[in-house]
Amino acid sequence: MANKSFPKPSDLPVPQGAEGWEDLYPYYLVFQDKLIDKENEKFWFCDSQHWPTVFKPFETIGGEFAVKCLGQYNARHLMIPNANGIEFRVHLGYLYMSPIPVPEDQIADRVPMFQERITHYFQNWDTMLADWKQRVLGTINELETLEFKPLPEYVPMEDILSGKAKDGTEVLMENFDRLIQLAYQNWQYHFEFLNLGYIAYLDFFNFCKEVFPDIPDQSISMMVQGVDMELFRPDDELKTLAQLAVDLGLQAHFANPDDPTATLAAIAAAEGGSTWIARWEEAQDPWFNFTVGNGFYGHDKYWIEHLELPLGYIADYIRRLDEGQTISRPKDELIAEKERVVEEYRDLLDGEQLEQFDAKCGLAATAYPYVENHNFYIEHWTMSVFWRKVRELSRTLQGYGFWEEEDDLLYLNRTEVRDVLFDLATAWGVGAPDGPIGKVVWPEEIARRKAIVTALKTARPAPALNTPPESITEPFTRMLWGITTEQVQSWLGNDEDAEEGTLKGMAASPGVVEGYARVILSADDLSEIQQDEILVAPVTAPSWGPIFGKIKATVTDIGGMMSHAAIVCREYGLPAVTGTGSASTTIKNGDYLKVDGTKGKVVIVDPDALRTEGPGAHSHSHDHGVDSHV
Structure with missing residues (x-):
């Protein structure tokens, strides 16, 4: 039953x-x-x-x-x-x-x-998007100005002379409130164009399904792909730096990227090194405000603060260049393929239908890049500055004895942080000999909360x-998360066509390959990926771009046609199956897989085929490319 x-x-x-x-x-x-x-x-x-x-x-x-x-x-x-x-x-x-x-x-x-509302946006898209970017950058610039410094011993004399009549504690409180408001502000801006990008794509998607009932979802997405997205710019900067290092003969200095100080010093001292260092410094602002996570957690590591991350990716690109590999994305092929598919479908239409197709396809192609680009400005850049400021405040409060570890503020909610700031303001302002009350309250409470968080992570x-609806129609749920009626039934074990050792998901990016699985549960494990493996993960982050040149395919637990994993794989020309529900818990490291991104199927060919001969062993790849679209 x-x-x-x-x-x-x-x-x-x-x-x-x-x-x-x-x-x-x-x-x-x-x-x-x-x-x-x-x-x-x-x-x-x-x-x-x-x-x-x-x-x-x-x-x-x-x-x-x-x-x-x-x-x-x-x-x-x-x-x-x-x-x-x-x-x-x-x-x-x-x-x-x-x-x-x-x-x-x-x-x-x-x-x-x-x-009326979307017509206004689509008719003024370029000017409104340019204005959007200015507003977002203004927010980021203001975030950068916020400071959370320890309080002085006493109010300086110049504040007495100027009649300021405030003690500086108000700055901590005002800056904290402003920090929260500015983050909120950029998240409001974030969705202004994102939802429009989805709407334009969905409108084109639904039109195609109507006039071409048998069209694969992938063919529709291919008609808007191959664009030069800002989200790929950080990765492109690393490729440029790798190529420059090879041109300047600096490869030997990248042997130990985990020690950025020594690596950069050695490069700077080498012949031609100053040229490379100048280009490296130029790339950092803003493109290194990029996280290996997704920007939603305090522990996400950003390149700008962990230079070993970009250096490690550059070292890997240098290795691949020295082996004669091509490291650039296949942009020209993607654009040629896109144009071929568009023409193939245009040839089937005429009259009013053709006009509608051209208009809707054009609008989707214009709006589509934003679906990924906004990510750099908000999840990466805004949140990079936001978490940096949160850590600065946490360290300052740690210095007053509120907690033991420098990131312990994360175990308070934002309302409690405000209480802590007032506690500090009171104790400091009145000269309380024992300091703030929080010194005896928070260390114990944080220890309790840490234990709970650790326990929650075990499941x-x-x-x-609860009970799913008969059918799932909400467009974002389907497009972004890949939560479809069929997928939900598959999670419930109601898939009549289920085969042993086969996982089904969204056909997110076309092509068929075979290879060995590498299961990645955290961005910290990305360095384990070997050349030509198949990435299996609960989800991928856009910032995993540098490893997409190394792998053969991607399989994820969650995600639809418009998820980051799907979009990035299409732009790198890699097969992908997203929204499988359980790939990361079903597949083990070293399992030999066949990934069919055209049909949305993953077959575990040999569950125990552990790779033993090191990187590149058993690379039985047959990339069949894309089947005929019509």
């Missing part, structure tokens, strides 16, 4: 040691007993694509701002006829989402408003909660 539903939130066991986890998060983020009947009627899916690990209390800010602001553009700005926003809750440390449909009787009323999240 078919499984009808996923567990209810209350059915999931609390990991041992995580009892009382609910009080780590604000009341509005956890399921409420008084609403249990209503909340159990809704279908919730886990967004492990953006939030793959347990939230520390302060880190919910990214989830709250992102999902709230996504929703406001659907429900309040653009008035999308069939989709409001997404409700979200934290359960056992992970983020769950429930899309909110628009009641049938309200859809028609929203259509004229929706048309993987359930992919979904």
